[in-house]
Structure formats: C-alpha cells, structure tokens
Amino acid sequence: MFGWIRLFASRTRAWVSPHQVDREFEHELDNHLAMLTEENLSRGLAPEKAKRAARIRLGGQTQLKETNRELHGLPFLETFLRDIRFALRMLRKNAGFTAVAVLTLALGIGANTAIFSVVYAVLLKPLPFANPDQLFTAFQANTQQGIAETGCSYPNFEEWRAQNHVFSELAGIVAHQLTLTGRGEPSVVNTSVVTPELFTLLDVKPLKGRVFFPQDGKQGAAPVVLVSEDLWRGRFGRDPGIIGTSIDLDKRPFTVIGILPAAFRTPFFNTRQEVWIPLVQDPVFSAFMPQRGVHLLPVLVRLKAAVSVVQAQAEMDAISGRLAAEFPAENSGWTVRLVPLQKEIVGDVRTELLVLLGAVGLVLLIACANIANLLLSRATSRSKEIAVRTTLGAGRVRIIRQLLSETAVLGLLGGIVGIALAYWGVKALSSLLPSSLPQMNPIRVDYFVLGFALLLSAIASVAFGLVPAMFAANADIQNTLREGARSGESRNRRRARSFLAIAEISLAMVLLVTAGLLLRSFARLTSVGPGFDTQHLIKADISLPQFQYSTPQQWAAFSEKFLAGIQSDPGLQDSAVVVPRPIVDPNVSLPFDIVGNPPSSEGASRTASYVSVSPDYFRVMAIPLLAGRVFNQHDVSSAPRVSIISEAMARLYFPNQNPLGKQITFGFPRGSGGATREIIGIVGNVRDVALGQDPGAMMYVPFAQAPLWGANLVVKSTLSTSSVAAAIRQEVQKIDKDLPVTDVRKMPDLIDASVAQPRFRMFLLGLFAVMALVLAATGIFGVISYSVSRRTNEIGIRVALGASRKTILGMILREILIVTLAGLAVGLPSALVASHLVGHMLFNVSANDPATLAGVAFVLAAVAALAGYIPARRAMRVDPMVALRHE
C-alpha cells in the first residue's frame, strides 16, 4: 500500500518537473562515462579509443534516458495529456473546422439544455415541499353524472378528516380574487382560500408572524390573513410592524398574522398568490360550507409514512360508500380519486414539453451527424498521417484513442459554449413561457441541468467521434502510403457519409413537417374571426366588494349608474357591460329547457353559454343581428323577460323552426323554476370559449333582468388605453371611491395572449426546424463539395475524354438527388409518426396534411439542390489540364 503511494508520489514528482529528472540522470551518466574512460585510460588505451569503449560499455544513452523517463512517468495520464495537447494543436491548426464544429455542437447542446431546464423544473424536479411524493390531491368524481374531477363539499371534507386513518393531514384550497383597499389605490389581489391545515401539511414556515392555527378555521373566529412577501415588500413598503395591523378585503377588515416567503408556491395555482384567508372568512365560499351537495373544495392530502396509495384509495372508497349510504341525496354515485400532486400540477403540459424535448433532441442528432460528416472528410485527408503513425507502431486502439481525444476536446468545447448559450436561452425562454406553464420550481440552469449538459456533450462526442475514428484506424495503410494523399475515398466511408447526409435530411424533414403543421394550425387559429370586431376594443374590470354589494339589485343598480356615467363621456359612448366576456373570461355554461318540449333526459341535457349584457353590447361588439330585435332600455326587471340566442343555438335546438317567440326556462339549478324567457332575437355566432373552439350555443339576457356579480366593461374607443382607464376610474370613484378598476387592456392583445401556448410551441418548433434545415443544408454542402474535390481527378479525365459540362453537372446533381430522395423516403414515414404525436395540438389541419408534406419535401429538395449547386458548379468548371496535373 505504502509502496504504491511512494511509487505514485515519485512518479508524480518526476512528472511535475521532468526536466530536472532528465538533467540529473544525464549528469549521472556523464559521470559514469568519465569513470569508465578513466578506467580504460589506466589500462593504456588511447584517449579516443578509451572514450569509445566507455560508450559501448555503458550502452545507448538515448535509449537509457528514454527508459528512465518512462520509469519515472505516469504513462496513462501522460499519453492522455499528450493526446489532448495534440488535439488542441490540431484543432487550432484547423480553426475553420473547429469553429464550425464547436458552433454546431454548441447550438445543439445549448438548445437542449435550455429546454431541459424547463422540463427539469416542471416535470422532473420534486415539488418544493417536504417529502413531495407523499402529497396527493383527492378529487371527487361521479361517473353517473359524467363528472371526472371536481372538488369536495366541506361537510364531506370534515367526514374525510374524521374517518380516515391513512392521511397524516388533509387541507382544502380554492382561489379567487378579492378587492384590497386602504393604504394606496384599491386593487384586486389573488386570494387563496384555505383550511388552516394547509400550512402544516406543506410544512411552510412563515417569514414573519405565524401561519393559521386550527381555531382560525372555526365558525366565529376573528378574520385573519397571511400576506405574501412580494405584497409586503411592494404595497406595504416592508413595513416591519405589519403583523397585527388590519387590511380590508372586499371592504371587510382582516388582521395580518404572518408573511409567507416569496419562494412559497401555492399548489394548483399558476398565478402568484398574494393573500391567504381561512375558508370560513371568505365572502363567497363560506356561504356554501354547510351544503353537502356543493363540490367546490379541491383537497390536498399527505399520506402517512408507511401507507401506500393503494391502501389510501381503498380507505377513501370505503368512506365514500359509507357517506353515500348515510347521505344518499348528496353522495350517491360520488367517488374519490387520488392523483399525485405533481401529476395534477403538471397536467397536459407534460406532452407539450416532451414534444419540445424530442424536437430539440433531433436538432442535436442532426448536429452530431454534421460533425461526424466533417470528421469523416477530415479523417480522409489525414489518412496519410494515420498510416504513418500505424507504420511507426501505433496500434489500432492507440489511434482510436487519439482521435477520440480530439472529438472529446471538441465535445467539451461545444459543451462549454453550449452552456453559455443555454444561460442566455433560458433567459430568453422565460419571457416566452406561456402563463399556463406551472412553475412550482424556478426555471434555471442549476447543477443538475449543468450535469445534463456535460453528459450530453460527452455522449455527443462519442456519437459523432467513434465511427469516423474507427474508419480512420481501419484504413488500408499500404494503399494509402503508396498512392499518397490523393487516394480516393474508401467505398465504406463514402457510404457512411451518404448515410449521414440521408439521416440529416430525414431528421430535418420530421422537424419541418411538425413545425409546418403547427405553423399552419396557428395561422388558421389566428385568422379565425372571433365573431366580433376587436378593433379599438378595450376591456376593464370593476370588482364589487362582496360584503357591500351582495344582492343582484345592488349589482344592477351599480352598473346602470356606472354605465350612464361612462356613456356621458364623449370618448366612451360605445361602452357596454357584459358578464362574462367572450374568450377572456371563463364562460358559464348552463342547462335549460324549452317550454312545450319534453324536458331533456339527465344524461343529454341542453346547455348553452349564458351571458348577461347591457343593451348596447351588440352594437359595441359589432355582433350582427340576424332576426328579431336586440335589447333596449325597456327590457328592465319589471318588463317581460326576454333573451337573444346565437345562430348556433338556433340551429342546434330549433332545427327547421323559427325560434322567435319560443319560450325557454334558463335557470339554475335545473328544475328550480327559473324564469321563463321569450326569445326575441337571433345574433351571429361568437367564439365564447377560445379562438380554437367552434362557437357553441349561446344565450344573452339583459343585465337589468339578470345581473351577475361584477361589472365587466367593454369600450370601443380610439383613445389610448391609459386615458380610457383614467376616465373609467374617475366615473367609478364618483360612485364609490374604494372600488378598484383593474386590467384595463386592449381586447386584441388579450385574444393574442389567449393563444400564447400554441404560439410558444409553434415558435420553438419553428426555430428548431430552421436550425435543422440550416444544419442539413451545410451537411449536404459538405458531402457534395468534399465528393467533388475528391473527384477532381476523375472529372478532369472525363472532361478530357469529351464529357460535356452538362454531363458533369448532371452527374453531381444526380448524386444530390439520390441522397435527397433517400432522405425524403426515410423522412416521410418518420414525419407522419411525429405529426400524429402532435395531432391533438392541431387546429383545422390534418396530421397528414398533404400541402404541408409536399411543401416540406419541396423546401428540402430546393435547399439540398442549392447546397449542392455551389460545389457542382465548381465541378463543372474543372479544367482537365489543371485537374490532371494536380496529381
């Protein structure tokens, strides 16, 4: 053991200062020689002869020195370092090649690392809570009613808590927005409404103060609130004495008891939550707490340490059964479904991200193929060097090792530049990410992602380095040396190069087809008319505090007064109140019955989107009236109840009839005897849910007859958004100075934002496809121009023998054509597989869209022809005399 260490130490010392070891040894040998010479002289030899004899006795000095050096060295490490030094020298010598290869690889690795950092943060990294794998969501489902996933009622939640033995903690959580007043402008804050156990369940420590205690969730408890660190730093100016003070939410005082750290993310909700209040204090949800039939509360659970999800599910099944027996009216048919929290949070983003990761992986593959191709051509020009090395005694393994060292250095350089690109890419990506992307963990290049990048560059360098190195090491030495560097490329190597070019084209085709489909789909999505005119349309939200404005009469009175005020402003004449607005607000879909028709069966109920509007709505939005009349000032609560339906609703529920004058009952819950309304008009269709969703059946009611909470405004105005906001604020504050006016934005911008996710995926895939196309083009250019330069001789002979320039051009173009066609032939089926993977993301475009396929094939062929044209021209211009003399 010690011997080994001493050996290593001695060798390392020699390795660190090799020159000193050499010098000492030289000195020693000189001494030895001198002594031998003296001995010979004393025997009576002549000085010259004495010296010679001494040298012979001692033996070859160079060899002795070499042996000495070897004995002192660390052979493996030394060869390795020599290889690296040599590799660096070679790479420096071929600066152009190195730059192209490093840049290509860096692009591939950078893009992969950037995308991976998103995938890692969203899909792979455990949620930022203690023991995240114990966290599940418990949803209620009712297959009889076709409900797959909904919350739990509060009374059932209490039963779950009391009866289960499998969870260490359960908590309910919902979110909405409340109005925050006092201390500055009134504003709307994202509010999490929770049961107090949430914070023990997630093991959250407050930045200051305390989290909720169980008694804070009891009926009659004092209203308390937790605020976020961001809110505290921003609105409250880091007030150190905020704990214990009171803030107003929806005009009701809450005592601040704690500040939650900025790093804390409330599960489920993508938006940053700003305040947390106990469920019992919430103006909306607390009203439903006693009702066992209202399923509003998503529940978060933590499994006990030794309990499996199967056991937990069995226990919840048993509890559901007991509850159904005990309360059949509210609970029969309802079951519980446990879903891992991470899975629930990630949702359908998973496929989206995996598609992106796959796409960017293809880009790296193409990059590798490109570099392998470059290396292959370089290995051909280096075949003489390698042949010489082999003759001088280098083994096959030794040569492969040397060549692999070169690619490893290339890979490492590419990796380093790539990581730099990734840092920049993640920054650029963060500004592009759609808000629908859950970000429980921050997206950044951390150690894990760095490790991934390095691993990737290592794998990549083996991927693009091994095959060329093996080809090089297998070269036929004798032929190479005999014919010199001018020897033609071996058949296998040429085949390998063509294979790589074909692979590049087919991979590029996969990406181009996918990107092309997404592009077409996006173009169709954004060119689709929403059914109303968005030009100069501005929206604004006015939140009415629930405690103050709690009755429909108050809502109607407010919006009437408010709208009258707004419309008196000459710039804001074209304004209307509408709840909910199409696309930008969540739609309200309600069941209805037609008077005189048999009520629909439970399973197949008639439903329509329900919208409450002020009379001018259709004019402001430019929604065309197709039949009958629109609402007017006389359709008030005392007048007969009326409604207007959309064209789609007329077609769907009144086929071959005139809906005008028909009566419908449109109230909720069903059968509760909601008001009967006469249909007085039919208007054009509007895409109420999303641009990508066909217009559904819609029904409009006068706001004055059926007010909904809130006064959401749409204004058609050529004024700037800020002056519209100022004017609205002024009118609102004339009525109530504590009402916040928020989210004053241009409708076209919001509709644009509603397609952020398809735009994001289209943009990234498009970017990758362009990268792939450029890489494939350079790949083809490389293959063809190399082949031309190798064949200069042959072309010269052909021309000398009478081949026309056209024939030569045809010959080269045929080579390009064969490679391209083969690439397309392999690419087409692969592209179809890929396009079906993204089929569900397409809007109005088939996954087999022939136009896209043909277009991509054409683009690829054109690019290939263009890439090959430059070298082909060079071949055409070959002067037979020069070419033949070239030998």
Next chain:
Amino acid sequence: MAGDKSEILQGTLDLMVLKTLETMGPLHGYGIARRIEQISEEALQINQGTIYASLVRLMQRGWISGAWGTSDNNRKAKFYSITRAGRKQLHTEARNWERISGVIGRVLGIAERG
C-alpha cells in the same frame, strides 16, 4: 514470453544490486556495475547502463536511497545505499532464490541420473 524473461532478469539484477549495496555500503552507479562484473569474474558482461533502470525501480520501491556526494577523485556523483526495507527485502528474496535454485538443482540432478 519475452516479457517474462526480462522480468526474471530484472529481478536478478535488482537482487544483485541490493546485495552489492549491502556488502559494499554506499556506491555510485559505476561502482555498482564494476563490483557486479568483478564478483561474477567478468562472466556477466552487461551494458553497464542497464543497472540504472534497476536503481530507479529499487528507489521507487524504497529499498535503496540515493544522494549526491563526492567520489574518490573529487567528482560529484550520486551514491546509492540500501535502506532497512531494502535489507529485509534482500533477505526474503535471497531465501526465495536459494529455495528455487535448490529445487531446480534437484530437478536437474534427478534428470541427469535418470
């Protein structure tokens, strides 16, 4: 195999160097080479340079140590001396050598008579 043969030769040379240093005390390379030649009555004519590889190996194992000093005729030379570990090693190796040579001798003796 060529490797095996040289290993045995290396081993014997190392053993001879050790023994020389044990009997003679500190010596420089020339001295060691001369001594081995004399003892073997000039039968073992080696390239004297080969002992340097042996010296490096022995140094690396810690069986001998080397230091620069002045020779009889006032020349700076590197003197090698055996260490305690080297003496121990020498005895083990010498016993091994006796045993092996004894075995070989017996085998050869029997073969002759048979």
